[in-house]
Amino acid sequence: MRRRPGSRRNLATSRPADGPSDFAAVRGHRPLRLLSHNIQVGIATHRYRDYLTGGWKHLLPSADRDRSLAAIAPTLTHFDIIGLQEADAGSIRSRFVNQAEQLAELAELPHWAVRVNRDLGQFGKHALGLISRIQPIQVDQCPLPGRMPGRGALVADFLWDGHPLRVIDTHLALSRRARDWQFDQLGVLCDVPGYVVVMADFNCEPDDPGMQQWCIENGLKLPTRPPLTYPRWRPQRAIDHIAVSQSLDIRGTEARPIGGSDHVPVAMSIALPSVRWHEPTGRETDPADTARRTSQGMREGDKD
Secondary structure, eight states: OOOOOOOSTTEEEOOOOSSOSSTHHHHTTSOEEEEEEEOGGGOOOOSTTHHHHTGGGGTSOOHHHHHHHHHHHHHHTTOSEEEEEEEESSSGGGTTOOHHHHHHHHTTOOEEEEEEEEEOGGGOEEEEEEEESSOOSEEEEEEEOOSSSOEEEEEEEEEETTEEEEEEEEEOOSSHHHHHHHHHHHHHHHOSSSEEEEEEEOSSOTTOHHHHHHHHHTTEEOOSSOOOOBSTTSOOBOOEEEEEETTSEEEEEEEOOOSSOSSOOEEEEEEOTTOOOBOTTOOBOOHHHHHHHHHHTOOSOOOO
16 A cells, blocks of 8 residues: 655645755754644643533634644744644634644744645645745655545655755554554655654554554664653653654653643654764763753753
């Protein structure tokens, strides 16, 4: 059930603009900062019964949604690449606003892309979103197999200190069988030169056999201590992850509530394998990024 990237009819991106074409131009040798967030179209969920009492917000606009997205944006400013799941690309419930574009503008980040997974017209445009500090070299999309149509992947290719960097944003199925099909397709998308980052609501724990096999087959790894991300009000499960190439150095990983959703976003900082900063003591560190991580509450010590 393997497919190559398909039609671009479900894909929208920001307009091309002048600016840096390599993350090294904006980050130097400092780590890249990544964030993956299932935003549940901006609906804040505080307890299980909110799924019932607030279900109407999946169809109709809400002032709570606007406040929730406004609360997310200031945090996004600190990151270089943001992957969004369960965004809306412009329908009644979002007041016909593309939420990825809206968040990019609020966070003053210049580049965004959207892949519509399920197009219900004015009643909903279920989408993936990608926001970045520099313009991708290329953006594409790919449908993912499943028992029901409506899953896909958003694929963006960048340069990082001259090295190819592919970033994949996706949201996998609840069914284990469908996820295994989707892992198989993601393997095709990961089979490229350079480095790979996959950020997603995987809907499975890190010890899931399908996820473990996928990581092994594609040379990917997860943090040694994946944070708990669901449900937001009392996280008990680690189902939102950022997987990266084995050779990349994971400098820190954290899950920390921002804005409104039913998931806690995952933040990660990564460095190229050849990049090391040294204090006089000889301890490896990046002083500038350490300050930023401290202000953001990111943990150090999550090393692979």
